Each structure stands twice: as C-alpha cells, then as structure tokens.
Amino acid sequence: MMNRKRLSVLLGATAITAALAQPVGAQSIDELKQQLASLAKRIEELEAKQAAADKVETKRPKISKEEPAFGLATDDGLFEVNLRGRIMADAGWVTDGDDSMNVKATEMRAARIGVEGKAWKDVKYVIEAEFAGNEVSLADAIIEYKTSTGTWKFGHYKPPVSLEEMTSSRHVTFMERASFTDAFGLGRNIGIGYKNGGDTWTLNLGAFRGKNDAGFEDEGYLFAGRATYGQEFEDGKWLLGASARVQDAGDGAYRYRQRTHSHLAGRLVDTGTITGDDTLFVLEGAMQYGAFHVASEWANLTAKDAAVGGGNATLWGGYVEAGWFITGETKTLNLAKGAWDRPKVNNPVHKGGMGAWQIAARFDRIDLTGDGVYGGEQDTYLLGVNWYLNRHTRFTANYAHMTIDKAFNVTANGADGENDADALTLRFQIDW
Structure with missing residues (x-):
C-alpha cells in the first residue's frame, strides 16, 4: 500500500x-x-x-516477549487471537509388593493445541483439542462474556472446586494432582457459570449437566461453587479457600478409585459403583514466603445410600506439601485467580544460566472406606524435583511410595486387602 x-x-x-x-x-x-x-x-x-x-488494519503476526506463541490483534482492541498448547511426555517405572504390576512404559500425558482470543472486546473464547492416547478429545471449549457486575462463562470446562484442580497441570508442583481430585471425579462438564473477584478474592459458581462424551439420555446435574481470599505480606502471600459440589448422575452412577502416583499404572484402591448421588466439600490453604511454599487441602465426600443398610457413606482425602526453590525463585500464588501460576526464572538456560531448581515433598491420603464400603486407604509419600529451563519449559522427576490397606475390592491386593507400591516417574513438558 x-x-x-x-x-x-x-x-x-x-x-x-x-x-x-x-x-x-x-x-x-x-x-x-x-x-x-x-x-x-x-x-x-x-x-x-x-x-x-x-x-x-490488523497487526502482523508476532511473538511477545513473555509468550512463545503467535498472536493477532486489532489496534482498537476489538479482536484478538492467540495460539496455545502444551506437550507432556512421560516415562514411568511402577512395581507393587504383591507382584501385580511391573510397569516400564512411556506415554504422551498431554498433547494439546488450541486458540484463545477476544471477539468484540467483551467476549472471550478458548478452544483446545487433546491428542494424547492416539485419540482426539475436547479439552476446554469456553465462551466468556464480561459485564460490569462480573463474567458469565459457558461451555465445556472444570467446575470450580479445589485449589489443586483449578491450578493448571502446567503449574502444579508434582506430575499428578492430589489423589482426591481424580478419585472424586473433578473433571470437565458442560455448563454455565458466573465469576467475580478482585486483587485478593475470587467467587466462582457453576451449574452443569453432563460431560461432553457422557452419552446418557438423562445426564443428571452438577452444582459447584468456590470462594477464595488472600493477602500479600512482606516477601510473600497467603490464600484460604472453600468449595462445594453437589451432583446427581442421572442414568449413570459413580465409582471412586485412584491410581498409584503414575497415569501409566493401575488402580489399587476402588469402591466399585456404589451411588448415583454425592456431595463434596473442600477446604484449602496455601502460602508462599520467598523461595518456600506450603499448601494443603482436605476433601470430604458423602455418597448417598452407599453404606451397608442403605445409609450414606463418608469418604475423604487430602494432602500437605512443601517446596523450596534452591535457586531463589518463587512459586507464584495468583490471588486474583485463586490458583498457582508459572514462576519467573531468574537465570534461564537460553541466557547461559542454570534455570530454576525446586525440590518438594508431599504426604497424600485417600480413604475410600467407611460405613461398609471397602474401597481401600492409600497413603502416598512423595518427593519431587523440578528443573525449569525457562518459564515455559520444565523437566520433572517424582518418586512415590504408596501403602494400601483395607482395599478388599481390588483382587490385585490379595485377600488381606493390603499392598504397597513404588513409582519413579519422569516428565518433560513445554507449553505456549
């Protein structure tokens, strides 16, 4: 021109x-x-x-100084589109004391590609496809409409429950989230939600009806809500939160089970299908002080009519973890999001530095027994090392020792319902 x-x-x-x-x-x-x-x-x-x-006139494609992905935008701020994605490649070695598992395997834990952006300024969108497991499935597919009193959210996404679940898998401390998040089914559903918040607090509410691939005539319902509050102090931040979920399976039903600390391994605790209706409450707390952080959550689930004699059964899980960046970085606690975020690497490898090195430990417990339900108890003792080559590239090594008790529903544990397992897992990940 x-x-x-x-x-x-x-x-x-x-x-x-x-x-x-x-x-x-x-x-x-x-x-x-x-x-x-x-x-x-x-x-x-x-x-x-x-x-x-x-x-x-539309700007030319460009890569920002903070994000390694192409983006397009208009000067008036009405339209925007950005490329997003992640790759997580895992390797695992898992054995158990009863010789029912001897895993030596690899997998693509995540392989996603998608776009996010804005349409007419107040409307945001995200869509992401998952290619792991040689199958294509839908991850996030979200439309957000911002108003003066909050933001409305529509689509396929995670109900607002738990600090660990609301934190992206890119930013959690260990390779797998806490046991209760998987055991109690904190996955994506299709629904509508409302969120509001400020610099120190968040409020998220949602109503959902079924998963994208549920396939039932009656998919039931799910209601969830989460609130967090935190503050900054000298060289640190703290956060407290609580969340609740009430769900009905409709034509489906619920079972509660959990793997040893590897997605490649089998499950040694499992209740079997026991209910079509449950209620979940979660309490959470986290603190970052300099290069050190701690976090803990406790989750209590009531499975309706699951106990012997027709009463309700109570199951629970939780964890406590601590971590330290030996190179001086901080684990970013984002109070406005109510979640952990990516750390800033002081001396990335591409600039001749050694990257950021973090060591961490966690005790995790899932208890799927009670009131005549014998899904088992699993205690996990977990050690981890994270090496951030830069803000978007990370290598992780985890070692976990699990002890299992009262898991009579899983034949791999033998007649006594007891077992133990050890897992060494490695991951290399990049996201944009």
Missing part, C-alpha cells in the same frame, strides 16, 4: 507537470494558486482516509 508521503509527492508532481504543459499565457498566477489549493485539499482528504484505514 502506498504511504501518504509518496502519495503527496506524486500528486504534487502530477499537478505541476500539468500546469507547465500549458502555455504560460493561458494561466494567471491566481489560477495556479487556486489549483494548488485544490490539490492540497485533496491530499488532506486522502491522508485522512489512510489514517482511518490504519486504525483498523
């Missing part, structure tokens, strides 16, 4: 050439002045049109 300077020069040269081509006597000085004034006005009009066009 011809710029304004070149356009002005060309029009001016054209007018002067036309004037000189005529006999000198045919024009007076006044006529030449009139023509030049007319030409100047025309140039101003063309420049105004060009300036208006420049305001809505």
Whole structure:
C-alpha cells in the first residue's frame, strides 16, 4: 500500500507537470494558486482516509516477549487471537509388593493445541483439542462474556472446586494432582457459570449437566461453587479457600478409585459403583514466603445410600506439601485467580544460566472406606524435583511410595486387602 508521503509527492508532481504543459499565457498566477489549493485539499482528504484505514488494519503476526506463541490483534482492541498448547511426555517405572504390576512404559500425558482470543472486546473464547492416547478429545471449549457486575462463562470446562484442580497441570508442583481430585471425579462438564473477584478474592459458581462424551439420555446435574481470599505480606502471600459440589448422575452412577502416583499404572484402591448421588466439600490453604511454599487441602465426600443398610457413606482425602526453590525463585500464588501460576526464572538456560531448581515433598491420603464400603486407604509419600529451563519449559522427576490397606475390592491386593507400591516417574513438558 502506498504511504501518504509518496502519495503527496506524486500528486504534487502530477499537478505541476500539468500546469507547465500549458502555455504560460493561458494561466494567471491566481489560477495556479487556486489549483494548488485544490490539490492540497485533496491530499488532506486522502491522508485522512489512510489514517482511518490504519486504525483498523490488523497487526502482523508476532511473538511477545513473555509468550512463545503467535498472536493477532486489532489496534482498537476489538479482536484478538492467540495460539496455545502444551506437550507432556512421560516415562514411568511402577512395581507393587504383591507382584501385580511391573510397569516400564512411556506415554504422551498431554498433547494439546488450541486458540484463545477476544471477539468484540467483551467476549472471550478458548478452544483446545487433546491428542494424547492416539485419540482426539475436547479439552476446554469456553465462551466468556464480561459485564460490569462480573463474567458469565459457558461451555465445556472444570467446575470450580479445589485449589489443586483449578491450578493448571502446567503449574502444579508434582506430575499428578492430589489423589482426591481424580478419585472424586473433578473433571470437565458442560455448563454455565458466573465469576467475580478482585486483587485478593475470587467467587466462582457453576451449574452443569453432563460431560461432553457422557452419552446418557438423562445426564443428571452438577452444582459447584468456590470462594477464595488472600493477602500479600512482606516477601510473600497467603490464600484460604472453600468449595462445594453437589451432583446427581442421572442414568449413570459413580465409582471412586485412584491410581498409584503414575497415569501409566493401575488402580489399587476402588469402591466399585456404589451411588448415583454425592456431595463434596473442600477446604484449602496455601502460602508462599520467598523461595518456600506450603499448601494443603482436605476433601470430604458423602455418597448417598452407599453404606451397608442403605445409609450414606463418608469418604475423604487430602494432602500437605512443601517446596523450596534452591535457586531463589518463587512459586507464584495468583490471588486474583485463586490458583498457582508459572514462576519467573531468574537465570534461564537460553541466557547461559542454570534455570530454576525446586525440590518438594508431599504426604497424600485417600480413604475410600467407611460405613461398609471397602474401597481401600492409600497413603502416598512423595518427593519431587523440578528443573525449569525457562518459564515455559520444565523437566520433572517424582518418586512415590504408596501403602494400601483395607482395599478388599481390588483382587490385585490379595485377600488381606493390603499392598504397597513404588513409582519413579519422569516428565518433560513445554507449553505456549
């Protein structure tokens, strides 16, 4: 496209050439002045049109200094689109004391690609496809509409329950989330939600009806809500939160089970299908102080009519963890999101540094026994090392020792319902 300077020069040269081509006597000085004034006005009009066009012209694709992905946006802020994705490649070695498992395997734990952006400024969207397991499935598919009193959310996403579940898998401390998040089924559903918050607090509510691949005529319902509050202090932050979920399976039913600390391994605690209706409550707390962090959650689930004699059965789970960046970074606690976020790496490898190194430990317990239900108790003692080459690239190594008791529903544990397991897992991940 011809710029304004070149356009002005060309029009001016054209007018002067036309004037000189005529006999000198045919024009007076006044006529030449009139023509030049007319030409100047025309140039101003063309420049105004060009300036208006420049305001809505789409920017060229670019990579920001903070995110390693292409983005497109308009200067007026009405439209935006950004590429997003993640790759998590795992390897695992898992054995148990009863010789029912001897895992030596690899997998793509996550392989996602998607886009996020804005449409007419107040409407945001996210859509992401998952390719892990040689199958294509839907991860997040969300539309958000921002109003003066909060944001409305529609689509396929996670109900607002638990600090660990609301934190992206890219930013959790260990390779797998706490046992209760998987055992109690904290996965994505299709629904509508409302969220509000400020610099120190969040409120999220949602109503859902079934998973994307449920396939039932009656998919039941799920209601969930979560609230958090925190504050900053010198060189640190703290956060407290609580969440609740009430769900009915409709034509389906619920079972509660959990793997040893590897997605490649089998499950040694399992209640079997016991109810179609449950209620879950979660309490959470977290603190970051300098390079050190601690976090803990406790979850209590009531399974309706699951106990012997027809009463309700109570199951529970929880964890406590601590971590320390030996290179001085901090585990970012985002109070406005009510979740952990990515750390800032002081000396990334691509700049000649050693990256960020973090060590962490966790005690995790899931108790699927009670009131005549014998799904088992699993205690996990977990150690981990995280090496962040940069903000978006991470290598993780975890070692976990599990002890299992009262797990009579799983034949791999033998008649006594007892077992133990050890897992060494490795992951290399990158996200954008």
